[in-house]
Amino acid sequence: MLPExxxxxxxxxxxxxxxxxxxxxxxxxxxxxxxxAGILLSxxxxxxxWALRVPIGVGALLQMLLTDAxxxxxxxxHDTATAGVVGTAVAVLGMARLHExxxxxxxGALWVLIGVAAGLISAVGGxxxxxxxxxxxxxxxxxxxxLAAGGQARAFEFLYWGGVLRIFTVGxxxxxxxxxxxxxxxxxILPRLGDMLTARRIGFVLAALIGAALAAAYRAHVAxxxxxxxxxxxxATVAVVLCVVFRRAAP
Amino acid sequence: xxxARVRGDDLATMTSRTLQIQALLTPERMQGMGxxxxxxxxxRRLYPDKEHLARALSxxxxxxxxxxxxxxxxxxxxxxxxxxxANGEPIDDAEIDAYxxxxxxxxxxxxxxxxxxxxxxxxxxxxxxxxxxxxxxGFIGPDLRVLLCPLLTLLTYNAVALPFxxxxxxxxxASADRPGELLxxxxxxxxxxxxxxxxxxxxxxLLALVALSLDFGSSRWGVDGRSRVASLTPLVLGAVIGYAGxxxxxxxxxxxxLGVLAAAAVFAATV
Numbered sequence: 071m072l073p074e075x076x077x078x079x080x081x082x083x084x085x086x087x088x089x090x091x092x093x094x095x096x097x098x099x100x101x102x103x104x105x106x107a108g109i110l111l112s113x114x115x116x117x118x119x120w121a122l123r124v125p126i127g128v129g130a131l132l133q134m135l136l137t138d139a140x141x142x143x144x145x146x147x148h149d150t151a152t153a154g155v156v157g158t159a160v161a162v163l164g165m166a167r168l169h170e171x172x173x174x175x176x177x178g179a180l181w182v183l184i185g186v187a188a189g190l191i192s193a194v195g196g197x198x199x200x201x202x203x204x205x206x207x208x209x210x211x212x213x214x215x216x217l218a219a220g221g222q223a224r225a226f227e228f229l230y231w232g233g234v235l236r237i238f239t240v241g242x243x244x245x246x247x248x249x250x251x252x253x254x255x256x257x258x259i260l261p262r263l264g265d266m267l268t269a270r271r272i273g274f275v276l277a278a279l280i281g282a283a284l285a286a287a288y289r290a291h292v293a294x295x296x297x298x299x300x301x302x303x304x305x306a307t308v309a310v311v312l313c314v315v316f317r318r319a320a321p
Numbered sequence: 322x323x324x325a326r327v328r329g330d331d332l333a334t335m336t337s338r339t340l341q342i343q344a345l346l347t348p349e350r351m352q353g354m355g356x357x358x359x360x361x362x363x364x365r366r367l368y369p370d371k372e373h374l375a376r377a378l379s380x381x382x383x384x385x386x387x388x389x390x391x392x393x394x395x396x397x398x399x400x401x402x403x404x405x406x407a408n409g410e411p412i413d414d415a416e417i418d419a420y421x422x423x424x425x426x427x428x429x430x431x432x433x434x435x436x437x438x439x440x441x442x443x444x445x446x447x448x449x450x451x452x453x454x455x456x457x458x459g460f461i462g463p464d465l466r467v468l469l470c471p472l473l474t475l476l477t478y479n480a481v482a483l484p485f486x487x488x489x490x491x492x493x494x495a496s497a498d499r500p501g502e503l504l505x506x507x508x509x510x511x512x513x514x515x516x517x518x519x520x521x522x523x524x525x526x527l528l529a530l531v532a533l534s535l536d537f538g539s540s541r542w543g544v545d546g547r548s549r550v551a552s553l554t555p556l557v558l559g560a561v562i563g564y565a566g567x568x569x570x571x572x573x574x575x576x577x578x579l580g581v582l583a584a585a586a587v588f589a590a591t592v
Contacts, residue, residue: 092343092355092389096441096478101448102471109467122467126452129470133445135578139438148575187582193575207345207354214345214354218382221375223361230358233345271589274555278585279578281559282566284531286574289567290442291524298521305525312454313533 071163075246077110078159082152082245083238089151090200090237100136100189103154104129111159113166120165124178125158128185132157134283135186136193139290149196152245156196157189159245160252164260167253171261174269179276184260186279188252192244199244203236325407327363327400327494334362335400336490339393351386356396356421363400367407377403380414387425388432390482393489394503395424400490401497424493424500431509439516440481446523448474453530481512555585 081103089098096102108125112118136150161181172180210229217226292298342355360381368374387395399421406412451470485507496503535553559581566577 090343090346091341092352092392093340094389094436094482096444096475096482099441099445099448099471099474101445102474105467105471119464122464126467126470130449130452133449135574137442137445138572138574139442183582186578190575190579190582194579204346208347208349210345211347211350211354214357215379215382218357218378219375221371221378223365223374223378226378227358227361230341230345230354234341237344266590271586274589274592275582275585277555278559278562278581280531281556281561282563282578282581284528285560285563286567286577287442287446287524287527288564289571291446291520295517295521298517301518301521302525302528305522305527306529307525308522309526309529310533313530 074111074159074163075249078107078155078249079242079246081106081110082155083242085151085155086149086200086241086244087234087238089149090203090241091234098151100132100150100154100157101129103151104132104158104185104189105154107155107158108162111162113162117162117166120178120181121162124161124165124181124185125154127178127182128157128161128189129154131182131186131279131283132189134287134290135190137286137290147197147200148193149200149241149244150193152196152241152248153189153193155245156192156248156252157185157187159249160188160256161185163249163253164256168256168260171264172267174267174272180267180272183272183276183279184256188248188256192248192252195248196244199240203233203240206236207233325367325404327366327404331362331366332397332400332490332494335359335396336393336487338362339389339396339486339490342392343389350382350384352389352392353382353385356385356392356399357381359392359396360400360403363403367403373407380417383418383421385421385425387429388436390436390485391428391432391489391507392425393486394428394493394507395421397490397493397495398424398497398500398503399493401494420500424504427504431504431507431513435509435513435516436482439513439520440478443516443520443523444474444478446520446527447477450523450526450530453534481516559585 085098085103085106087093088095097106104125108121108129111121113121132150132154136148136153161184164184165178165181174180210233214226214229217223217229292302338359338361339355342352342359345354345358346352347354357378361378364374364377364381368377381399385395399417402412402417402420406417448470451473452466455466455469492503496506562581562584563577566580567574570577
């Protein structure tokens with residue numbers, strides 16, 4: 071498991087850089103982070119198929135729930151960058167170790183639910199962890215002013231690169247620690263749930279979560295936008311037509 | 322006396338540094354430290370002596386806040402102003418600061434609605450839609466959606482955002498004398514409107530695909546209307562609670578998601 075956790079940590083660090091340092095290349099979006107984690111984690115040959123499917127479900131649901139269309143200044147400080155990575159790591163690594171404790175997985179839906187829950191909790195915890203970096207940045211400002219006043223450009227650059235390295239380290243450590251904590255919690259909790267995990271209950275919770283995700287996506291894409299309903303209707307029509315065409319064309 | 326000039330490789334270094342512009346973000350100066358870090362290659366070129374470099378670096382460490390994707394335009398344009406100052410034009414500290422703010426504020430006001438409010442959610446939505454439209458595992462090979470869906474998200478976003486980042490510093494430097502023209506030429510408001518419409522279109526497609534995937538004809542839904550309603554109940558309940566929660570507490574998708582998850586788990590356990 072050690073190489074996998076190292077990969078999770080490096081991925082978490084890189085995604086935190088994307089979100090916090092200003093790369094903003096979209097690597098830190100949950101769907102990207104979750105799928106990248108799914109590619110990097112390998113729970114064993116018998117789980118390869120699920121290791122590719124579960125991250126997509128975790129990423130898609132987290133993407134809808136964590137997409138906040140308000141401006142960054144108006145948002146609560148959540149670490150959405152590592153949420154997908156932690157969620158996928160907990161789900162995929164937990165699946166390989168606990169499949170005997172949870173015999174009813176409803177086509178992987180249970181692991182998707184676990185991944186989404188882990189991702190959401192990790193987003194809250196990650197927001198607290200990033201406060202450490204923000205506090206250090208404030209301390210760096212005084213030092214930067216001192217260096218600038220002395221014309222010490224190279225020392226200022228070192229200070230800045232140090233800040234970049236700190237973001238990576240904080241993100242990597244958080245992704246690693248949160249994944250391990252999540253997995254440990256899952257190893258303790260899931261076997262105790264045993265008989266409570268029925269297909270009906272898993273389906274109920276997953277459907278409720280999909281409903282909440284659709285509501286969140288509505289807030290992000292439709293609410294408060296001019297003539298949005300026309301475009302929603304057009305999009306729905308196009309999708310239905312495409313589905314009909316594809317189904318007819320399928321052998 | 323030879324004229325001090327910013328070189329092409331300085332602009333390239335500044336472009337790469339704008340990628341890190343938010344690394345030391347503080348409430349007091351916002352991206353001030355990042356701005357100074359990004360413009361430093363130009364300042365080094367223009368002010369070889371330590372005293373002038375110190376003054377220039379301190380001046381550019383002041384408060385600065387704009388959209389990170391568009392920061393390059395301000396960095397490039399300010400580098401041009403600094404170049405003129407270094408060559409003897411009477412431009413004082415306050416003028417450079419006012420010039421920076423006059424560009425940064427409209428770029429933030431136009432960039433936020435495009436990149437944060439519309440394009441970022443839309444790019445994520447494209448990736449989600451890809452799950453349905455792209456083929457899963459089959460006789461043609463393994464399930465490549467885990468690779469293709471994030472790729473779709475990245476391509477959608479960066480097809481719009483990356484050109485602004487790559488050419489921002491150079492364009493800002495070249496158009497420093499015509500800031501109004503520069504802002505107009507970016508057509509950010511038009512982009513925002515187009516992407517907002519595409520987002521609503523994508524959401525409509527997502528709704529239709531979710532509805533189609535429910536597969537009402539399947540035996541697992543039961544044959545009578547009552548069992549169908551019972552099966553749809555959690556989806557609708559989740560949507561209603563999620564919508565009400567986000568309307569009451571905007572921007573708290575994480576807490577609302579956890580709340581729905583906990584409520585549904587408790588409800589499912591008791592039924």
